Amino acid sequence: MYICICNAVTERQVHAAVDAGATTLSDLQFELGVASCCGCCAEMAQEYLPGGRCSSVCQGKSMAVDLTASAPMVDAQPAANSFPIALVAAA
Numbered sequence: 001m002y003i004c005i006c007n008a009v010t011e012r013q014v015h016a017a018v019d020a021g022a023t024t025l026s027d028l029q030f031e032l033g034v035a036s037c038c039g040c041c042a043e044m045a046q047e048y049l050p051g052g053r054c055s056s057v058c059q060g061k062s063m064a065v066d067l068t069a070s071a072p073m074v075d076a077q078p079a080a081n082s083f084p085i086a087l088v089a090a091a
């Protein structure tokens with residue numbers, strides 16, 4: 001997909017520039033020429049920078065998981081249908 005029509009810059013090129021260290025729109029303008037003509041692509045190009053919606057750069061976000069919470073117990077009794085694996089309906 002083209003990000004910058006004026007300069008024929010693709011999404012792949014923008015990702016590569018960001019992966020190589022570009023962190024600002026100025027970096028992308030210098031490296032690729034993005035947003036250096038009509039400027040229509042500036043907002044989209046910025047979404048590929050770290051923190052943007054299209055960024056390929058990991059931001060180190062994580063989700064907290066409570067490992068102390070007890071998991072629901074599974075009945076150790078054989079299933080009534082005598083099938084070797086208890087069949088449990090999903091709730």
Ligand code: FES
Nearest residue numbers: 004006037038041
């Ligand atoms: S579309 Fe990028 S400068 Fe015009």
